[in-house]
Amino acid sequence: MGTMEAPILTVNNLNKQFGSGCDQCSNPADRRLDKNYCPACGTVYSCQNITFDLHPGEVLGIVGESGSGKSTLMRCLYFDQEVTSGEAYLGPYKEGRSNLFRESSQQKRYIRNHLMGKVYQNPVLGLRMNFSSIGNIAEKMIAAGNRNVAAMEARGSELLERVHIPVYRMKEAPKNFSGGMQQRVQIAKALSNHPPILLLDEVTTGLDLSVQANVLDLIKHLQRELSISILLVSHDLGVIRMLANRTMVMLDGRVVEQGLTDQILEDPHHAYTQQLVHSLL
Template sequence: MDDSERPVLAVRNINKQYGQGCVNCRGAKGEGLLKNYCPVCGTVYACRDISFEVYAGEILGIVGESGSGKSTMMECLYFDQEVSSGEAYIASYKGGETNVFEESSQQKRYIRNHLMGKVYQNPLMSLKMNFSSIGNIAEKLISAGNRNVGQMKVRGEELLEHVNIPVYRMKEAPKNFSGGMQQRVQIAKALSNNPPLLLLDEVTTGLDLSVQASVLDLIKSIQRQLKISMIIVSHDLGVIRMLADRTLVMLDGQVIEQGLTDQILEDPQHGYTQKLVQSLL
């Protein structure tokens, strides 16, 4: 397989459970579960055997209701949580041959700082609200080993300009910014080391509609200019329709349907996806 056909990220059978499990819920098909919860022992199966690939320059959408496991899966990918089991391979890391979940915490830090960026639903998870905006970007550059103050300043200004933060506000702290501007600073920070993969988790939730639209436009233009691969998680099919090339639909910790976004919107197969699509119309 030549490099252009290799996925940037390949994920195999991610499982994440909270609790030990018991005789009632450990069966391969999860027959004893109520949705993704075991009523006998209280174990929650947040992610169940999730597998997918993301290709170069592609936006993969993941849609599902609250509690479907999509944000947990993103946390596992960014090492905010440990997986219970599963594999993930990044093409630009050790030739794409090493399961990154089994790497040391030092190597995971390297992957987070160089090969991935993440934009959280809540900017507090990523930004230091009292630092200047440019200081927040410098922090990510420093954790990737950059020590040149001049270079970091230039890079920070370039990125903030790229996400439409005016020059005169670059030294201002994000706590003074609106929600939409905080998301823009987060996006700039996540892009600072040119990662091949960007993870975006519910980035428009809680924003006004006009602000949502401008953040989505920004994401689309970044993807076009930088040809970066992205995974976008949302409970809003409208967001996924606007951005994603392919889409996975999640319910109760499992992928229940996947395909080209247009195909899923025009001809949804699963009852849950049909309901989602109807709610869009």
């Protein structure tokens, strides 16, 4: 991977807060918070000045404990939530010159449907459980303007086969599937419109270890085959170690460390990262 390549996604100073803030916490320079929470007014600063680049064909891991802001970050990037402030630029969109967060809701829908795929920790958020599996994929394709039923069927079957859902179960609803199969249907759906970027939010949490390994293998394989860029959120360093080229460590809504995954695992600098790495050994 050439480091000289322009990033496919650039995020600058992304902030997301819940609550309006007060004298004690509104000024970032002298915020007095308990973790990421203001004890005076109850405002939660979920993401504080998050800045990073994602390069073409790269897997960037985001690791941190529950409540560190990593899932909020993913929700903001996929427009499931509005940011409080910040910028994001996508290389394939308007030549990377337009702040995605300032776009109209119509444009945001376009970006979601054509340029990004997301796999949620909870499949209920990413799938319609009563639709057929192939219907779930068609839904994302229809949202992107596809109207050709035969083409959608062909693409749907191809993707479901790719993620190892047997052909005879394609018309079945995901509610009948195991957790691992539901995640695989979500992955197929996320890939349906050939997006350059995939957002994976804790995709193996709650799955049995053997099933986790299968899902991770599948992601690794698809990533290499399609040379897709992936943002991968996990609280599990084992998952990050297996998939991520680079890693960002989040704590209390901030990025406390980032670098090559190997470097972070071998020589962690921040006390929290050290603790994470030691718990892995």
